[in-house]
Amino acid sequence: MRLTLGRRAGALAAIVALSAGGLLTAAGSASADDSVQLTTSNWVGIYKDANTSAKTGAADASPSSWIYAHCWKVGQSIGNWGNTWYQITYVWYNGASGWTYTPGYAFAGYVDNNAHTVNRDSNIPQC
Template identity: 35%
Template sequence: MPSRPKFGNITLSPWSDYVWADCWVAGGNVGNAGDVWYRTEDVWQNGGEIGVGVSWTFAPFVDNAVRFHNVPGLPHC
């Protein structure tokens, strides 16, 4: 398996919860929180993998879209 870029691991909590995102897209708006979504490949909770495979995670709920706003941040998909 090729190595993953550093920006992929987005820590959600101090209890080892995180998602592995590799890029972002502008998608559907959720309330007034924006429209940025991360393409997520893995989800880890309490130190164990609970989700595998590509899915989409609403960026403001993950990290307030920090990886999107930080330059260079995550690349566009």
């Protein structure tokens, strides 16, 4: 009886551990981040929300810089460039030696012509 109880407890512990691991993996994959290089000739401002009403105070990113995008969302439309914006956490400014913490939003049309928005990059989901 003791051996049977021990096996059952061990099996139950293994099931619980695997279930918890699966839940953690599923929760962890719900959002991811990806680095995106500025591929247009535009300088990109960093804004407090997905519109041009308020900049964060961070320097604009020059062409060939990189942003670290968390997700994208629909916001202010700018000309014929669209209305999607990246929510970002970091910028690697052109010529810099590392990432600079700059939370905010960058207009996707100016970053890369929206190449990584609207579910085109599985690591950058809709916010």
